[in-house]
Every structure is written in structure tokens, then in C-alpha cells.
Amino acid sequence: MNNTLIDNSIEALSMTTTLRKCLAIDGIKTVSIATGYWDIPGLAILQENLRSFIEKEGTTLRLLIGKDPYIYVNQLKSPKYKDANYPLDFIKTDIHELNVTEEYKDAIRLLLDYCTENNDSKIQIRVFRKNENDETQFLHSKCYIFDGKSNGIGIGIVGSTNFTQKGLQGNAELNYIETAPNQVLSLDEIPGNKSHLIWFNEKWEISEPWNKQFLEQILKSAPITDDVEKERKSEQQSFTPYELYIKLLQIKFGDIVDKSLGQQIETYLPANIHKLEYQIEAVKRCIGIMHEHGGFMLADVVGLGKTIIGTLIIKRFLSVPEDDGRERKVLVITPPAIQSGWKKTIAMFDKNSDEKIAPYIDFITTGRIGNVAEDESCEDDDDDSRDSGDFGGTLQEKNYGFIVIDESHKFRNSATLMYQSLDELIQKICSNTGVYPYVGLLSATPQNNRPNDLKNQIYLFERNHNDSTLKKAESGNIERFFADVNREYELLIDRSNDIPADERRQRLDAVSKRLRDCVLSDILERRTRTDVEKYYKDDMESQGLIFPKIVGPNNLEYIMDDELAQLFSDTMTIIAPTEAEKLQTDEWLKYFRYRAIEYFTDPANERKHTGRGNRGVNDVAKQLATIMQILLVKRLESSFTAFTQSLLNLRRYTENMIKMWENDTIFVCPQIDVNKELDYEAKTLKRGKRVSFNDCVEDIRAKITKLTEQGRNEKGQNAEYNRKDFKEEYYIQLKEDFRLISNLYDRWAKNPQDPKFDAFKENIKPELFNPQKNTSGKLVIFSEAINTVQSLARAVKAKGYKALVITAANRDEMEHTIEENFDANYEGVWKDDYNVIITTEVLAEGVNLHRANVILNYDTPWNSTRLMQRSCKPYRQ
Structure with missing residues (x-):
């Protein structure tokens, strides 16, 4: 935090944002505020941040109320303040006439909890009436002091802002923040120099304690306080087990059963996207999880529309601002290959919408080590071995309110620079705004190998590892939970021990069940195609949604002779x-x-x-x-x-x-x-x-x-x-x-043989274009090597078929041709200029090829996720 003017001109220079940052700093023990006037709406703005501060051990809030002549004169113009005593009757009138809203009730609860008549009250209020010479005096100075001297922290703000709603948010203000502890907290009497704390203490000592008068004559008799007290009594009443169960269901699944929420989400959909109930339910469920835990995992299998679901959640976040300190800015992190798919989806949502979301969304890609072989025949960008461990660009230090990570399993390793950079950004956002951003994790395979894969991703939104929101996992201590789970897992996969195979399998199953029951059941949203067919059958029928049945896989076998087999070995x-x-x-x-x-x-x-x-x-x-x-x-x-x-x-x-x-x-x-x-x-x-x-x-x-x-x-x-x-x-x-x-x-x-290629040529017509299997008469072939793709194209053309060859070099140029010939969602005139598309991994994701119903993986897919993506080509939505 730097010394600067604070003028409410932008979010970063607003008094509210600055105070939230200061209150979130660890090590602050005393907050001292001098203000010319004070109101509950102003307190409500910072209520959550103040409560978090006051709940810490050894903390105190000192509030010194003066008399702002401008406010005083303007209030006297109102008949309700005629003959009123300042500040008692003024503040009493304000509080007693408050609208009973939840945010104001939260502020009242804070005062009831921590403002007492005792000398050790955590909230202490005093009123300044006379100066050191016992002369009546206006005090319209404004000062905010954050004292963490024992921890080397001292921050002081002086200027024009009263501790009121208009002061914090409505007015054009000018304040200056000083961050040098010796300038703010020094108690040394130096001629011609006075620290913030010396000034405040001087005024505090000659002011009147006001806790008792405030509580008895103002707060406890206010109508809003009656409402709060009634709610507290109601909360203290005993519930039957059934009532508790119903209340739990309302809290846990309120977003899911909220029909109005579903209807609002449906309005976000572009006209050319079918309303699919399972996607709407997924959005509602993820929003509920996000509000409860600070983030979610969306792990629907490939082809069920995670990008659409993610975009709907982003749209909801941006469309319904909440007064939670989170700025309406979104960061989307993707691998390079799928960023364009996200941008196209967002553009589709914005096309006929008056409320555009694209201006509020930033993108960054996960980094890749370049083609070290400089081999133009290679397009195998799917291999995790080529992850650089860093981002593909500069991670901007903005106060994002929502961070979406597609293919989040790339953040399974907390030792990479990419993970650490994101982790630091999330921490900085909290320091700047007082709250952590929401984090959405999207991956069909969130756990690649070890339980630590899940832990590191979850830690991006579960920031308190010893007291998380996942209470079924060691009462919220997920650090201890994952330590136990990983210890057991490492023991069981170590083949050098003498654990019997059956016992090993049973204990591994138990580890999986523990992860599922204690962690994933609370934060994971996942559906398979089988789930959709089973639970959303009516929705599928009404929308005409069909998942073709997968047949196979079928092998095309070839044999190497002894000499070639030896060379291969x-x-x-x-x-x-x-x-x-x-x-x-x-x-x-x-x-x-x-x-x-x-x-x-x-x-x-x-x-x-x-x-x-x-x-x-x-x-x-x-x-x-x-x-x-x-x-x-x-x-x-x-x-x-x-x-x-x-x-x-x-x-x-x-x-x-x-x-x-x-x-x-x-x-x-x-x-x-x-x-x-x-x-x-x-x-x-x-x-x-x-x-x-x-x-x-x-x-x-x-x-x-x-x-x-x-x-x-x-x-x-x-x-x-x-x-x-x-x-x-x-x-x-x-x-x-x-x-x-x-x-x-x-x-x-010296080797002229390639029995695999020979087997391919022999089976083009009898197998790959067998009309009983290939009912569409179209074929998709994948290979990672351009040399192989070119050889396959020559063989296909020699058999009389029309082959379209797609690589990274011509994908964008041929996109329209691909849609015309292979995309069943294409709204223009379908064409049959090509009946075979032979492609590298460049078309493995984000493209519809479902006019074809047969896929040939000429190469072994080395990445399980990529295999699923390839296999879903014929039956994407």
C-alpha cells in the first residue's frame, strides 16, 4: 500500500476500498476513527470487514464523534431536528427512522455484540464537545488510524470523509493516506511535528465516554433493534429434528430449487442455443456451491457444454452485483487451444444482448514450451510434458471478483510458477478488497493421479486450510485431511511393501470414498451422459436432444514380420x-x-x-x-x-x-x-x-x-x-x-515396410465406409503428425474419396468449409464437397464434426482427456 490521495474517483482510489484493505491487514490491533458525524448506513458498508477485525483477539475499535458544522447546519433545516441535542437526538432520529434492511440489521448486530457499557468494550464510542480549555468547539476533523505498532504496521488517513454512507460512497472527497508507521504512530513529542496518534489521543482524552448513553437512549429503543432481538430469540428457540433438516435443505439447496433463478438464467441464453435443463441445474448448483465455499468444481464429461455453463455463471455474476466487495471483473484462464472457443461463446452471448459481458472479461493462457524440435511435421500440443509451468502472458494485477480456470487440472502442482503467480494474485485481491475472488474450476479430469491434484486446486478458493468450509473433512481442517489421505495413498501405491492385493484394492477404494464423501460431494458438480439420459429424459425429448450410442472401439489389426519387429524393439x-x-x-x-x-x-x-x-x-x-x-x-x-x-x-x-x-x-x-x-x-x-x-x-x-x-x-x-x-x-x-x-x-x-499403413489402405472401403457402420458416409481421421496426415490423404484420394486435410496452418482459413461439410449445427446450406476430414489435434476440441459418425484414431491418443474429446466429435450438441 502506497502513500496517495484518495478521492473516490475510481474503485482503487475509493475510501471504501482503502478501508477494507486496511482492515484486512494482519497485525492491526487498534482502529481509531475521528469523524464529524456517523451513521448506521456508513457502518453497514464496512460491517463485514469490521466484524472480521473485531472478532480477532486483542482488537479494539475507537470511534470519536465530533460535530461537522456543514452537516449540523443542514440538519437543523429539517423540522425533525428542531431543538435537538447533538449528536444524541440527531443519531437517534436517524437510527429510529432506518429502513429495516438486512444490511442495516447486520450493522446493528455488530453493535449489540461488541459495544457494551464495560470499560473493556471492543467498540468504544466517545463524543467531543469541548477543547482542552473547556471551551465548546466544533470537531469536524476526519482521521482513520490503523495501529499495528507491535507488528511494524501503522497507517493513517486524514481528509474530508466522514464515517457515513455519503462520505464513504456518495460524495466527492479528498483524503491522504500515510503508510510510514513512525509518521502515524510515534508518541515522541517533537517541536513542530505531531503524529496522527498523538493528535487522536489528545482529543480522545478530553472527550466524553458515550457507550452507555448510546446503548440505553438510542440503540436499544430503535425499531430495527427490536427486529434484530426478535430474530435472535427465534434463532435460540429449539427446533425439531425435522425442522432442522428442512432448514438445512433450504440453506444447502436453495439456489437449486429456486425457480425464479432458473428462469433468470434461461433469459441469458442466446436464441440459437437450446435450453437444456441439466445445464441450467448445473449453473444453479455451481452458484450455490460458490456462495457457500468461495468456489466450485465443474467436472461434467467432455461434450456436455462446460463452456456454456461457465459462461452462464459469468453472466449471472456480472448481471447481479452483490454488495460483497467483489469487483465485477472476470479472469478466464485456458490452454491456448481452447481460448478461441471461449471467446466465440462469449461473443455469441453478447451478439443480441444490451448487457455485454466481454468488456468485463480478461483472458490469459497457460504457457507451453515451444516446438523444441523445430519440426514442422509435429502438432502434438496436447502433451502435459510441454507445460511451461508459467502463464503464456503477463498476469495482470486487477481486483478480479471471479476467476474461471478451464482445464484446471493444469493447476494440480503448487510448485509451478504459474500456480504460485495465481495464488499470489488471489491473496493480493483479498488484501485490496477485503474478500477473496470466487474461483470456478472446470475439468473433466480434475484428478490425474494423486489426491494432491485435488488439494492444490481446491486451495485456490478454500484459503483457510485449518478452518475451511468443508466441515466433513476433519471438521474443516483440510490440511490435516489431505495429509492423512496422501499418506495412505502413497503407502498403498508403493509396490515394495507386502500389503496383499485385495487389501490394497479395498483400501484404495476407501481412500476414494473418503475423498468423495468428505470433500467432493460438497464442491463438485459432475454429470455423465448416462446421468443426463436417466434424470433429464423429458428435457431431452422436448428439445430433441439425442446422444448416439457409441459402438466399439474396433481394432484394425496389422502384423509386423520378425525383422521389422526386431527393428521396432x-x-x-x-x-x-x-x-x-x-x-x-x-x-x-x-x-x-x-x-x-x-x-x-x-x-x-x-x-x-x-x-x-x-x-x-x-x-x-x-x-x-x-x-x-x-x-x-x-x-x-x-x-x-x-x-x-x-x-x-x-x-x-x-x-x-x-x-x-x-x-x-x-x-x-x-x-x-x-x-x-x-x-x-x-x-x-x-x-x-x-x-x-x-x-x-x-x-x-x-x-x-x-x-x-x-x-x-x-x-x-x-x-x-x-x-x-x-x-x-x-x-x-x-x-x-x-x-x-x-x-x-x-x-x-533401408526399411520399405509399413504394415499399419497397408492395413489402413485395405480397410478404407470395407470397414471405414461400410454402410452398415458408417451410416452418414463421412469419416473423421486423427493423427498428430503432419507427415502421416499427408500420407493418409493420398491413400484416401487414391480410393476415390474426397479428403479435406486440416492442420494448424489452415484451420482458420478452412473453418467455414469444415462447418458446411461436417457440422450438423451449421445453419447455412450443408455441402458434401468432402466425405473425409483428416486432421491433427487442432480439431480435437471446440469444433463440431457430428455429421460424421465414424472416427479413426490412426495414432494412439496419449492424453486421456484428448481421447474423450476426439470420441465426442460425432455426438456433440
Whole structure:
């Protein structure tokens, strides 16, 4: 918090926001307020924040009421204040004429709870009437002091704002906040200098205690107080078990059974989106969970419309402002591939709406490590190994009131920089506004492996881990609950112990049940297609919603002969050996082309490449090498053509590093495609003149200079080095990798077989276009490798079918063609220019292809979520 003027001009510079921030600071023990006038509506604005402060041990609120001449003169103009004593009759009249609203009743409850006649009352009120010379005097000074001296905290605000509703929110005010504790809290008498606290204490000492008079003559006789007391007596009355049960149901499921809420949510839907009852129910349930727990998990299976449900919740949040301190700003976090789907959905909601929501929504993507292989034949962006552990852009420090995270399982690891950045933002928002933002977690697979996956995501909205809202989990102590659950889980998955298999399975089931019953049942909203068919059958029929039955999967089998099988096995041992195989031989790839940063001799150079997700250079290099290893395994499984091309590329990239070493000019440039820059043969063809290695070196140097001049060369990561900057063994290991890659490539170059591709060609017509199975006459084929996609397209066309090939390069350009030929929701004229669409992962999500009813996964889907997304293509809504 900085020294600044506070003028109510914007939210961040409003007196209300500033006071909420100050009250939320840990370590404040005494709050002292001097005001020219005071009213209950002003107290109501800060009631929740003041209660949280006063409930802490050892805290006190001192309220000094003066006499603001402007307010006094204006009030005297009203007949009801004629001959009234100030401030007793003025405040009494105000309180006795208050509208009986819930927010005002909460303020009255605060006073009844903590303002007593005792000397140790937590709320102490005094009235200033005379100065130190016993002369009657106006006190229209305004001062707010937050005293946490024992914790090194002292904040003072002086200016024009009275502790009233108009002062806090309605008027154009001017105040100044001082955050230096010695300026605010010093009790040293220094000539020509006076601290805030000295000034306040001087006035406090000569003021009249007012608690007793205020309670007896004003508060306890007020009509609103009668209402509060009656409610308290009613609450103290005993209920029958049945009445308690009904009350619990009302609290727990009030939003779900509220028909008016459902009707309001339905009005948000665009005309071209069907009203589906299960989605409306999901929205209501998530809103209820969010209000109770501060967040929710939406885990509907793929294809049930989580994006639409999420957008409806956002629309509700923005359309119905609540006086809860949360600003009407929304942050949506998504992986890069699905951000466009969110933006399209929001644009659809805004298209014919007078109340646009897009201006209130910011987007940021989860980060990805780029295509380290610089391999244009690769589009496998779905693999979690490529998560950078950071955001794909700058996380703005705004006071978001609602944060939506799609694919929230990417936040299962609290050690990543991305998680920590979001966690810090959430904490800052609370410090700034006094409340945490709501957090919505969307994922069909919130738990990938361990219970900790759930814990870390839940911690984004359950901020008090020792006293959470999840009371079935160790009475709210979810820190202890998850510690117990994880301890049991780790024991059971450790195969080195001698727990019998049946017992192990039973205890794992018990762990799952405990998680489900104690945690997920309260915060998770999840429906499968079976649930929708079972519980929303009438709704499906009325809307004409049909979930086609999934048949299969069916295998198309192929057989490798002994020689090819041996080559395949040898290849796996070389590119991705098991731990046992590593002990038996050293003939396997270490991917040293991507591990140069491990071999710097100067730690200063290492530090240039650290910082992502608290990882050192060894971790970064290991991740890069793992990505390349996974890519090769995927290419091998995809097609031998794709694998051979990737192997050839890796050989060239490794050779480039060796050549740079031998020329004593070594580039490590995360932002520059060094391998592309060193392709002097391609450059020669493009430029029409001979390009040498040295010419390529100069090109790279120029790019580094440009990045540096533009301020984009972060930490000097893109740099040129010499051999002396690296350990000598790096060159030896590069040469060994090059030898292994070359030998393996030579073996594959001699292999003419691809029985998988042969089986595909043989089954195009009899299986894939069998009219008994493929009733639509359209086919969707997925592969992660562009080389494979191109080979499949040639084979399909050779059989007389019309194939549309889609990759990241042409997806946007061909979007309309895709809709015309494969989207059953397309409202224009359907076309049949193509009956086969062959695509990379770029169409795995966010696109309707349900005019087709047969899908071929030519490659093994390595990601379970992506497999579900692919499988849902024929029967999306």
C-alpha cells in the first residue's frame, strides 16, 4: 500500500476500498476513527470487514464523534431536528427512522455484540464537545488510524470523509493516506511535528465516554433493534429434528430449487442455443456451491457444454452485483487451444444482448514450451510434458471478483510458477478488497493421479486450510485431511511393501470414498451422459436432444514380420529405454542437443535459463529432452514415414550443434530457431545465391541484436558462446548421440515396410465406409503428425474419396468449409464437397464434426482427456 490521495474517483482510489484493505491487514490491533458525524448506513458498508477485525483477539475499535458544522447546519433545516441535542437526538432520529434492511440489521448486530457499557468494550464510542480549555468547539476533523505498532504496521488517513454512507460512497472527497508507521504512530513529542496518534489521543482524552448513553437512549429503543432481538430469540428457540433438516435443505439447496433463478438464467441464453435443463441445474448448483465455499468444481464429461455453463455463471455474476466487495471483473484462464472457443461463446452471448459481458472479461493462457524440435511435421500440443509451468502472458494485477480456470487440472502442482503467480494474485485481491475472488474450476479430469491434484486446486478458493468450509473433512481442517489421505495413498501405491492385493484394492477404494464423501460431494458438480439420459429424459425429448450410442472401439489389426519387429524393439530401446534396459546397455539416446545449458562452466550463464517454476537448468534441460523423446515415440507409433523424417531432423539438429562447437561459435537462443537459421542449403535456394555457414552465423547475430534492442532478450538468454563456456564432455556426448541417430536412421532408411499403413489402405472401403457402420458416409481421421496426415490423404484420394486435410496452418482459413461439410449445427446450406476430414489435434476440441459418425484414431491418443474429446466429435450438441 502506497502513500496517495484518495478521492473516490475510481474503485482503487475509493475510501471504501482503502478501508477494507486496511482492515484486512494482519497485525492491526487498534482502529481509531475521528469523524464529524456517523451513521448506521456508513457502518453497514464496512460491517463485514469490521466484524472480521473485531472478532480477532486483542482488537479494539475507537470511534470519536465530533460535530461537522456543514452537516449540523443542514440538519437543523429539517423540522425533525428542531431543538435537538447533538449528536444524541440527531443519531437517534436517524437510527429510529432506518429502513429495516438486512444490511442495516447486520450493522446493528455488530453493535449489540461488541459495544457494551464495560470499560473493556471492543467498540468504544466517545463524543467531543469541548477543547482542552473547556471551551465548546466544533470537531469536524476526519482521521482513520490503523495501529499495528507491535507488528511494524501503522497507517493513517486524514481528509474530508466522514464515517457515513455519503462520505464513504456518495460524495466527492479528498483524503491522504500515510503508510510510514513512525509518521502515524510515534508518541515522541517533537517541536513542530505531531503524529496522527498523538493528535487522536489528545482529543480522545478530553472527550466524553458515550457507550452507555448510546446503548440505553438510542440503540436499544430503535425499531430495527427490536427486529434484530426478535430474530435472535427465534434463532435460540429449539427446533425439531425435522425442522432442522428442512432448514438445512433450504440453506444447502436453495439456489437449486429456486425457480425464479432458473428462469433468470434461461433469459441469458442466446436464441440459437437450446435450453437444456441439466445445464441450467448445473449453473444453479455451481452458484450455490460458490456462495457457500468461495468456489466450485465443474467436472461434467467432455461434450456436455462446460463452456456454456461457465459462461452462464459469468453472466449471472456480472448481471447481479452483490454488495460483497467483489469487483465485477472476470479472469478466464485456458490452454491456448481452447481460448478461441471461449471467446466465440462469449461473443455469441453478447451478439443480441444490451448487457455485454466481454468488456468485463480478461483472458490469459497457460504457457507451453515451444516446438523444441523445430519440426514442422509435429502438432502434438496436447502433451502435459510441454507445460511451461508459467502463464503464456503477463498476469495482470486487477481486483478480479471471479476467476474461471478451464482445464484446471493444469493447476494440480503448487510448485509451478504459474500456480504460485495465481495464488499470489488471489491473496493480493483479498488484501485490496477485503474478500477473496470466487474461483470456478472446470475439468473433466480434475484428478490425474494423486489426491494432491485435488488439494492444490481446491486451495485456490478454500484459503483457510485449518478452518475451511468443508466441515466433513476433519471438521474443516483440510490440511490435516489431505495429509492423512496422501499418506495412505502413497503407502498403498508403493509396490515394495507386502500389503496383499485385495487389501490394497479395498483400501484404495476407501481412500476414494473418503475423498468423495468428505470433500467432493460438497464442491463438485459432475454429470455423465448416462446421468443426463436417466434424470433429464423429458428435457431431452422436448428439445430433441439425442446422444448416439457409441459402438466399439474396433481394432484394425496389422502384423509386423520378425525383422521389422526386431527393428521396432531396438528402436524403442535406443530412443526411450526402460530403467532396466539402461542398466544393461549404454547404447541409447541422451538428447544432448537440448541439454547444452546443463554444461555451462559459469554459473552466471546457468542463471539466465532458470526461473520458470522454481526449476534449475537441469530440470529445464531434462524437460526439453523428455519432450523430444516423447515426440520420437509418438512419431514411431504414428507412421514409419513420420518417424524417419523426425529422426532425420534430429540428426541434422545434432549435427548443427557439433558444427557450431567445431567453429567455436555456439548459439543458445530460446527465441530463435537456430536450426532453421543454420539451414544454408534452404537459404541458398531461397536467395538464389550461395549462403555459407558464416553467413548464417551473421544472420543469428543480427537477430540477437534486434531482440536486445527491442528489450525482448530477457536476462540475455539469447546469446553467442565459445567452447570454453562449456564443459569438454558435452562435445563428446553430442558426438555419441549423433552416431546413434545416424546408425538408427540408416537402418530405417533401408526399411520399405509399413504394415499399419497397408492395413489402413485395405480397410478404407470395407470397414471405414461400410454402410452398415458408417451410416452418414463421412469419416473423421486423427493423427498428430503432419507427415502421416499427408500420407493418409493420398491413400484416401487414391480410393476415390474426397479428403479435406486440416492442420494448424489452415484451420482458420478452412473453418467455414469444415462447418458446411461436417457440422450438423451449421445453419447455412450443408455441402458434401468432402466425405473425409483428416486432421491433427487442432480439431480435437471446440469444433463440431457430428455429421460424421465414424472416427479413426490412426495414432494412439496419449492424453486421456484428448481421447474423450476426439470420441465426442460425432455426438456433440
